[in-house]
Amino acid sequence: FKRSKRGQHRKPPSPPGFPIIGNLHQLGELPHQSLWKLSKEYGPVMLLKLGNVPTLILSSSETARQALRDHDLNCCTRPSLAGPRELSYNYRDIAFSPFSDYWKDVRKLAVEELFSTKQVNSIQPIKEEEVKKLIDSMAESASPVNLNKEFLALNVSVVCRAAFGVSFDGTVLSNEKFNKLIREAFEMLGSFSASDFNPYVGWIIDWFTGLHGRRERSVRDLDAFYEQMIGLHNQAKEQRSEDFVDLLLRLEKEGAVLGKDKLTRNHIKGILMDILLGGIDSSAITMTWAMAELARNPRVMKKVQCEIRNKMGNKSMVSLDHINKLNYLKMVIKETWRLHPPVPLLSPREVISEFEINGYKIQPKTRLHVNVWSIGRDPDSWKDPHEFLPERFMDSNIDAKGLNFELLPFGSGRRICPAIYMGTTMVEFGLANMLYHFDWKLPEGMVVEDIDMEESPGLTVSKKSELLLVPTKYFDH
Numbered sequence: 001f002k003r004s005k006r007g008q009h010r011k012p013p014s015p016p017g018f019p020i021i022g023n024l025h026q027l028g029e030l031p032h033q034s035l036w037k038l039s040k041e042y043g044p045v046m047l048l049k050l051g052n053v054p055t056l057i058l059s060s061s062e063t064a065r066q067a068l069r070d071h072d073l074n075c076c077t078r079p080s081l082a083g084p085r086e087l088s089y090n091y092r093d094i095a096f097s098p099f100s101d102y103w104k105d106v107r108k109l110a111v112e113e114l115f116s117t118k119q120v121n122s123i124q125p126i127k128e129e130e131v132k133k134l135i136d137s138m139a140e141s142a143s144p145v146n147l148n149k150e151f152l153a154l155n156v157s158v159v160c161r162a163a164f165g166v167s168f169d170g171t172v173l174s175n176e177k178f179n180k181l182i183r184e185a186f187e188m189l190g191s192f193s194a195s196d197f198n199p200y201v202g203w204i205i206d207w208f209t210g211l212h213g214r215r216e217r218s219v220r221d222l223d224a225f226y227e228q229m230i231g232l233h234n235q236a237k238e239q240r241s242e243d244f245v246d247l248l249l250r251l252e253k254e255g256a257v258l259g260k261d262k263l264t265r266n267h268i269k270g271i272l273m274d275i276l277l278g279g280i281d282s283s284a285i286t287m288t289w290a291m292a293e294l295a296r297n298p299r300v301m302k303k304v305q306c307e308i309r310n311k312m313g314n315k316s317m318v319s320l321d322h323i324n325k326l327n328y329l330k331m332v333i334k335e336t337w338r339l340h341p342p343v344p345l346l347s348p349r350e351v352i353s354e355f356e357i358n359g360y361k362i363q364p365k366t367r368l369h370v371n372v373w374s375i376g377r378d379p380d381s382w383k384d385p386h387e388f389l390p391e392r393f394m395d396s397n398i399d400a401k402g403l404n405f406e407l408l409p410f411g412s413g414r415r416i417c418p419a420i421y422m423g424t425t426m427v428e429f430g431l432a433n434m435l436y437h438f439d440w441k442l443p444e445g446m447v448v449e450d451i452d453m454e455e456s457p458g459l460t461v462s463k464k465s466e467l468l469l470v471p472t473k474y475f476d477h
């Protein structure tokens, strides 16, 4: 009896590691892929030692369900990490804030004032204007278009106007510099920094590798952007209605308290960082991966375009009402999220109090990642997991809202993305219009097999190489 009882509470399997670094050397440039390979050998609950930090990796829908649903309260805080700490002004944002009264209040404020269905629907005219501008600029181009760049610029314009009330063109950052800044910031947030795994000597390694300097530069550039945006808001208040930044500045002035924190300028900048980075990148990444998969799968491209064009009548712009009828497009987007979740390891969590997964005891202070990239490729959940096959969602009621643990692009539990509606409508609206207005061809001399699907590293994972496609205007309206 004693033996079986002890057996029940054994530690999860661990790949062998080295002294001091533990398993750090096994992460590689794309940790979600390396961890997926390791999970095939060590199973869906794996305990790694990253430096001196015990790190639990969950790689199946069943173990994700146990952590994010059954034991969410035991593991819904965030670890203290160097990159997020600096970029979030010492965790004064939402995404990296520890589980606390401040986090509850600030998340509630953002949900009510920015992410609610009503607020998101109210920015529809901005989206329409920006998508129309993109369509017009593409209609004039006879050469290949760089879709990574165009989709990022589209989301930057929408988020800057919708959330910050400013047109991006008038800011300190040129488009080119901004794109670089965003990617760099994500690398800083997602990079496995040595000081996160060994607080005593890690910072020395970060100095030598240049990570520390890059991080400081990233923080400085973003800070200049926030300062300018806040300056613009303080200047021209009378002519506009109050936007989200005005609201935060007003609350600061009134001495508002969130949780136990008095709202300061640094809190505001932390919150703006979440909106800027969370709002722009994941939607743009999804749109690019979707177009890459469609370009590789002409059958699916044709089918989704037929659906959109048949349902459109002779309207010039796909509207939100049309989108609700576009079932195949929704399946294409879900299939894109299954294979290319923008945040493949979800944001890191930290265990608050002991709990069990598959009979393994998980200790407080353990860092926890759910590998949703692995889950999307798990043959126990998906037939022919490597095939891009939107039809698999035809007779299934699996959606991406955090209740079906096979498909978790937005995470699940208390830390689930608070902007699911905003993100989904942005992706659906952008893609529907791109697919309605244009036929897409590969550049001269290129064949489907030439489209590479390599990923670039970071907290969010985008397509590494540019996706170049040639748009031809579809004239039926």
Ligand code: HEM
Binding pocket: 094, 095, 096, 107, 274, 275, 276, 278, 279, 280, 282, 283, 286, 342, 343, 346, 347, 348, 408, 409, 410, 411, 412, 414, 415, 416, 417, 418, 419, 420, 422, 423, 424, 427
């Ligand atoms: C396709 C679009 C999007 C995807 C796939 C996505 C995905 C995610 C994921 C995976 C997380 C982490 C969940 C976890 O830790 O379990 C997250 C958190 C978050 N996202 Fe999104 N997101 C998207 C759009 C947005 C947008 C448009 C915004 C804001 C404008 C946003 C703001 C946030 C914030 C603030 C959090 C932190 C939540 C917390 O820790 O309490 N996201 N998102």
